[in-house]
Amino acid sequence: MAQRGGGRGNEYQRQQQALRRAQEQQARQVERSRKEAEAASKRRERERKAAYQEQQAEQAQVRTIGVEHEVEQLGQLLRDALVGDPPTTFERRRRTYTPTVLDERLWSRPEPSPRWEGFAPPEPGGLSAVLGLGRKRYEAEVAEARVRFDEAQERHRRTEEKRLEAQERKRAEHRQGEEQALAEVTAFNRQLDEEREAYRAGEPAAVEAHLSAVLSASAYPLGFPHEHRVAFRPATGDVLVEIHLPPEGIVPAAKGYRYVKSRDETNVLPRPEKERKEIYASVLAQVALRTVYEILTSDPDKIINGVILNGHVKTVDRATGQEVSPCLVTLSTSREQFGKLRLSQVDPAACLKGLNALVSPNPYDLEPIRPIIEFDLTKYRLMDSMDVVAGLDSRPVLVQLTPTEFEHLIRQLFEAIGMEAWNTQASKDEGVDAVAVSKDPVFNGECIIQAKRYSKLVGVESVQALAGVVEHKRAAKGILITTSWFGRASHDFARQHGRLQLIEGPELKYLIKEHLGKDVIPGPVPPKRRPSR
Structure with a gap:
């Protein structure tokens, strides 16, 4: 009996030991799985971080390439x-008309007409037909079917009328649209041809419009x-x-x-x-x-x-x-x-x-310089057109002023511009009508002004004479103003001299409008220059 009890005790111990080994093995397996999962997580984190860093480096490189491309573009503007x-040329500005075809698929297919076969009731058959049974009911059904058939035909007729009306309306709209498109292209090209001829003739508005189109393009x-x-x-x-x-x-x-x-x-x-x-x-x-x-x-x-x-x-x-x-x-x-x-x-x-x-x-x-043309000479053409307003008698005409009145007007103009100005005595002016001193410390010098109330071309000798006075007086600048215009020789001489400025009638008109608020007519319109070939 003692041996059997001892055997049972040993068996229990073996079972307990086996259970402990199984538990330890399971714990080791859990720990191994945990470590593997942790290692995999760290590996994924390293891979994610490496991918992120690679992406950031690539983005930095892409941005660098973009900046280099911008600088490259700036270097090849010319x-x-x-x-x-x-x-842009006149020929490239021309428009072409290309006809379009109307898609009539929505209106070209009529709906099928109603067919009596779809409405007629079945005729009596078999013994009923032989004995004539149900004949009245059949005739009543036929009459009802005939009414429905007639209504269906009327609906179909109205639907067809609407379809044909819509089709014709769309065709008319299409024709009208095509005619309008053709008319617009024709009118644009006709106007472009007129601008082309005006450009060849050297008309300012046409030249300016074409060059604006060139610069805009x-x-x-x-x-x-x-x-x-x-x-x-x-x-x-x-x-x-x-x-x-x-x-x-x-x-x-x-x-x-x-x-x-x-x-x-x-x-x-x-x-x-x-x-x-x-x-x-x-x-x-x-x-x-x-x-x-x-x-x-x-x-x-x-x-x-x-x-x-x-x-x-x-x-x-x-x-x-x-x-x-x-x-x-x-x-x-x-x-x-x-x-x-x-x-x-x-x-x-x-x-x-x-x-x-x-x-x-x-x-x-942003250190500024003084432009070659000091005054803004482009606005006057945008504000007024001499050819349009030349006949308005209500506006003062400068050539009708007396010489003294014109000289005082010029003096007041330069005062309004921001200079200190004085008129000279008529007997001692040595070709000088007014003297102005700029308040601008950069300019800082006397400006000799000569006013020509002319209705014809001012000769180059007047420009040369002003240059002599400027040199004699040691003035900083000489300005020759006229109600008419100068020739090319005068402009070339003034440009070569460097201290002369010529102001013609249109520019004078703009300056008086801008600084004195007076709308004036300088004088006659200059003759059109023959274009050089």
Whole structure:
């Protein structure tokens, strides 16, 4: 008995030991699974982190490539104009009419007509038909079916009428639309032909409209302004153009981007200030040269003899916070002079210097320069048209003033502009009608004014005489104002002298309107200049 009890005790111990081993094995398995799961989680986290870092590095590289592309675009503004599509021409502005076909599928298919077979009731059959049973009921059903059939036919007829009406209406609308489209294209092309002839004749409005279309069609990178104003002087063949240049912010401040893994951040690599200034100066030079190039190459009739360009930039003064529009580039060039340039080979900044252009010494800092044409001569053509208002007797005609009245009017004009001015004595003026002193510390000098109340061409000898007085008096500048106009020789002489400014009737009209609030008629309209061939 004792042995049997001992055997049972040993068996129990073996079972307990087996149970403990199973539990330990299970615990080891759970621990192993936990460690494997933890290792897998860490591995996935490392892979996720590596993928994230790789993505951030790629994004930094993509942003760097984008900045490099922007700078590359800024460096080839002039080249793009030379190798791209030609400037807008009258032929490219023409429109073409292409007829369209009306899709009649919605109205071309009539609905099927009602068929009696679909309404007729079945005739009696079998014994009923032989004995004549149900005949009255059948006839009543036929009568009802006939009514429904007639109603269906009437509905079909009305539906067909509506379909045919809609079809004819759509055809009429289509014909009308096609006729209108053809008429619009024909009218546009007819007007374009008239503009073309007016352009060949050198009419200012036609020349200005065409050149505005040319400059508007010029494709620049995103962020470049497209504002401009154009005025054409038929007496000399010169085009006055004012363009808005891109602000200094057009040059990317970042040179590139770099992702730093240790700090999990993307750092901006700043572009050196010297490099930014050099790129911006190059952009301004390229835009100026490109504008002149597009104007002259879009003029196959050679109506334009020269281009005077002022480039302004709309921005905010960092010192005052006020909106300003300083002039950063101004140049004057003839067709012959500009035609000798090989623009594909030039350095833009050096090319401007060779054209004797005036460029801001610090364009990036918005340091302004004085434009070649000091007064804004483009507005007058936008405000009034001399050809339209010349016959209005209610407005004063300047050539009808006395010489003394005209000289005092000019003196008052310069006072309104912001200068101190005096009229000289008639017997001692030595060809000087008024003297003005600028309040601008940059100008800081006397300005000799001579007024010509003429109704015909002012000869070049008058301009040469004013130049002699300017030199004799050691004046800072000489201004010759007339109610009529100057010839090309006078404009060439004044441009070469450098300290003379000529103001013709249209410009005088604008200045008086702008500063004195008087709407005047200067004098006769200048004769149209024959275009050079």
